[in-house]
Amino acid sequence: MRIHTRVLAGVLLVCALGGWTAPAAASAASAAVAHPFGPPSTARIGADGSRVTISWFAAEDDWVALGQSIGAFEDPASGAVSTELTGEQKLERSPALRTYLLDRVTVAQDGRRCESRLEELRELVTDGARFVFDCQSPVTRLDVTVAALTDLNKAYRTMLVAETPATPGRTLLTEAESTRRLTFSGTGGGGLPPGTTSVVVWAAVLLAGAGVSAALWRRRGTGGRP
Numbered sequence: 001m002r003i004h005t006r007v008l009a010g011v012l013l014v015c016a017l018g019g020w021t022a023p024a025a026a027s028a029a030s031a032a033v034a035h036p037f038g039p040p041s042t043a044r045i046g047a048d049g050s051r052v053t054i055s056w057f058a059a060e061d062d063w064v065a066l067g068q069s070i071g072a073f074e075d076p077a078s079g080a081v082s083t084e085l086t087g088e089q090k091l092e093r094s095p096a097l098r099t100y101l102l103d104r105v106t107v108a109q110d111g112r113r114c115e116s117r118l119e120e121l122r123e124l125v126t127d128g129a130r131f132v133f134d135c136q137s138p139v140t141r142l143d144v145t146v147a148a149l150t151d152l153n154k155a156y157r158t159m160l161v162a163e164t165p166a167t168p169g170r171t172l173l174t175e176a177e178s179t180r181r182l183t184f185s186g187t188g189g190g191g192l193p194p195g196t197t198s199v200v201v202w203a204a205v206l207l208a209g210a211g212v213s214a215a216l217w218r219r220r221g222t223g224g225r226p
Helices: 003-017 026-033 060-069 087-092 095-104 197-221
Strands: 041-048 051-057 105-109 115-118 129-134 141-146 158-162 170-173 179-184
Touching: 041 141, 051 105, 051 141, 060 087, 060 095, 095 105, 095 115, 095 129, 105 115, 105 129, 141 158, 158 179, 170 179
Parallel strands: 041 158
Antiparallel strands: 041 051, 051 129, 105 141, 115 129, 141 179, 158 170
16 A cells, blocks of 8 residues: 555544544545455454354454445534544444444354344454354354455455364455355364263273272271271
């Protein structure tokens, strides 16, 4: 990105987060602020039993572009602009943003969407948006879709990273391929990892044997008296 483009993006970012948008071209500001050719957004996914979580992180200027595209910020050309909240706070309180994110970040199990909810949005720039999905059964295979921002520009991408062991562990989602199937392992939700059952059984046998030996030793030391 050239220097003058970085400056423009920075100015627009400050304006938007401060609750102000350029009156001359509010509709074009999203395209000017966004940087679809920069680093991709990141979605971190984890699974535990039948529950799946996704944390989606985007760059500051992309949050601004998204907020402007869904009307989360006031347009000075059409009325007064509130300065009681920052642009980030306005975005976090926007019902339109919640609807947008829940529509574009989804998880499906066996062709059926898992029930989803979006946790309270706070510190979007640093903490991102956190989704929780409740599926019908313990997770093994999932179809994960992340299509946020690609409606603003088809060049946007998202790096999907599995925090629970999965195949693939990392994959790039694009406008053309916004859904990817992940196969998980070790998501039993509190159960023992595969292969540990026999170890636990043998440990129990050894401990029981040690207890019997100790009892016999004590009885011998007392002449067999209880």
